[in-house]
Amino acid sequence: MRRNLRLMFLFVLVILMVSQTAYGTKSDITQKDIDDGISFCKEYPVFLQVDGAAVETDVPPVIIKERTLIPARAVFESMGATVNWDEDARIVEITMGTSNVLLTIDSSTAFVNGASVTMEVPAMIIDGRTLIPVRFVAESLSCGVDWDDLSRTVILTSPIIKELINIRSIEIRDSSDSYRVVIESDGVIEGYKPFAYDSPERFGIDIKSAVLEIEEEEMDADSEIMKAVRFSQFDTEIVRVVVDLKEKVAGKVSYSSDKKSIYVDFDKGQEEAYEDLGDTTADGLDVVDWRATGRLVVIDPGHGGKDTGSQAIRDGVEILNEKDINLDIALRLDRMLKAAGVNTYMLREADTSITLYDRPAMANAANGDLYIAVHNNSSPVNPNARGVEVYYNAKANECDYEIYSKRLAEAVYAEFRKAIDIPGRGAKSEPAYAVLNKTCMPAIIIEGAFLSNTEDLKLMMTDEFRENYALATARAIVQILNESVKEE
Numbered sequence: 001m002r003r004n005l006r007l008m009f010l011f012v013l014v015i016l017m018v019s020q021t022a023y024g025t026k027s028d029i030t031q032k033d034i035d036d037g038i039s040f041c042k043e044y045p046v047f048l049q050v051d052g053a054a055v056e057t058d059v060p061p062v063i064i065k066e067r068t069l070i071p072a073r074a075v076f077e078s079m080g081a082t083v084n085w086d087e088d089a090r091i092v093e094i095t096m097g098t099s100n101v102l103l104t105i106d107s108s109t110a111f112v113n114g115a116s117v118t119m120e121v122p123a124m125i126i127d128g129r130t131l132i133p134v135r136f137v138a139e140s141l142s143c144g145v146d147w148d149d150l151s152r153t154v155i156l157t158s159p160i161i162k163e164l165i166n167i168r169s170i171e172i173r174d175s176s177d178s179y180r181v182v183i184e185s186d187g188v189i190e191g192y193k194p195f196a197y198d199s200p201e202r203f204g205i206d207i208k209s210a211v212l213e214i215e216e217e218e219m220d221a222d223s224e225i226m227k228a229v230r231f232s233q234f235d236t237e238i239v240r241v242v243v244d245l246k247e248k249v250a251g252k253v254s255y256s257s258d259k260k261s262i263y264v265d266f267d268k269g270q271e272e273a274y275e276d277l278g279d280t281t282a283d284g285l286d287v288v289d290w291r292a293t294g295r296l297v298v299i300d301p302g303h304g305g306k307d308t309g310s311q312a313i314r315d316g317v318e319i320l321n322e323k324d325i326n327l328d329i330a331l332r333l334d335r336m337l338k339a340a341g342v343n344t345y346m347l348r349e350a351d352t353s354i355t356l357y358d359r360p361a362m363a364n365a366a367n368g369d370l371y372i373a374v375h376n377n378s379s380p381v382n383p384n385a386r387g388v389e390v391y392y393n394a395k396a397n398e399c400d401y402e403i404y405s406k407r408l409a410e411a412v413y414a415e416f417r418k419a420i421d422i423p424g425r426g427a428k429s430e431p432a433y434a435v436l437n438k439t440c441m442p443a444i445i446i447e448g449a450f451l452s453n454t455e456d457l458k459l460m461m462t463d464e465f466r467e468n469y470a471l472a473t474a475r476a477i478v479q480i481l482n483e484s485v486k487e488e
């Protein structure tokens with residue numbers, strides 16, 4: 001008898017374990033939580049908006065433990081999703097495009113594209129209708145979801161469907177100063193990435209969200225610079241154009257004014273330009289690896305125009321404006337990088353204003369590969385604060401070339417400490433800065449020294465400090481660019 005009981009116990013345990021894995025973990029939401037939520041939402045109803053239009057559901061939305069639950073079918077079907085309900089298994093399955101969410105009633109385990117995820121509030125049946133946690137499901141399906149507190153409205157937006165453009169023609173135009181490869185599409189080209197390879201020399205670009213509409217795969221392009229131009233549907237949404245070269249010549253990539261065409265220019269008379277650079281520059285910088293010459297370094301001299309940045313004012317006399325020293329250092333950096341074969345783009349080259357949000361927008365529009373904001377610091381409260389710090393923000397979209405903001409920040413910081421005798425305040429993560437979180441590329445802000453500190457200010461007034469600030473930064477950039485093209 002004892003033995004039978006034991007077996008029975010084991011049997012029950014196994015059933016429990018199996019049901020746990022099959023149906024997930026039972027949530028700890030009580031009937032009281034549900035009743036409280038329903039009565040609260042009777043007094044303060046919750047509204048729904050889908051793609052700008054108000055949507056009414058037969059069962060009203062309910063807030064349970066700060067999570068809003070809504071009837072799934074009407075809402076997600078109106079957004080183009082398929083909603084299936086398996087009565088026996090008590091499973092709701094919502095599919096939209098390539099995303100899929102599987103929820104079991106009263107279980108806090110959900111499956112998103114096959115992977116199990118724990119939710120705080122599960123799907124449940126209220127008044128005979130299945131309600132699902134709206135934020136969890138919407139986010140899992142890549143829909144936009146927002147909450148307007150004033151109108152108590154859940155705002156849902158359908159995922160943005162990328163429109164693919166068609167590449168209709170590729171041709172070569174021979175002008176007096178360059179060979180131009182013109183890649184024309186029927187829509188606005190959203191992005192591209194240039195690249196270059198050695199032996200044999202090739203320069204290419206990948207065009208994103210594009211379909212190749214041309215029959216041929218290659219065209220003869222024989223000239224003193226080029227051999228041929230080849231193109232292919234490299235991936236389902238990427239068209240690759242490769243120019244076979246006779247010499248190491250970096251292509252300069254730009255958009256037409258309507259952004260429907262891309263131009264790749266190879267300057268004439270510069271066939272040996274890269275080779276002519278030698279191994280090191282007059283500043284003692286390593287010349288960048290030719291394969292990294294297609295990458296664009298955006299230099300942002302902080303502040304400008306009406307925005308002076310920090311100011312050093314002593315006894316009522318204006319000694320230094322941050323915008324001026326930033327520009328001076330940035331111009332030196334630009335000169336040094338160009339001499340090392342690096343492709344650069346200065347956001348300003350004079351004392352002009354750029355708004356805070358225009359800075360990342362300009363860098364993104366130029367399709368930059370690295371973003372370097374040149375600044376100097378100030379402390380309104382602590383005149384003893386001094387030294388260098390470098391800020392970065394790790395982003396999801398920054399690893400196209402295995403270059404990471406953190407690595408870039410640490411390299412610049414290390415070179416700066418080596419080059420200039422100044423206290424170090426570290427390379428730090430700061431996700432809140434607009435130029436760090438709105439740029440679509442690895443980005444850093446360098447804060448060289450403090451205008452508010454007497455010793456730092458003395459340094460900043462010297463040519464040596466400014467030159468070394470630029471040189472240390474340039475050295476780190478070349479190092480990072482070269483790392484990015486190293487073979488595994």
Ligand SMILES: [Zn+2]
Pocket residue numbers: 302303309310322375376377
């Ligand atoms: Zn600043």
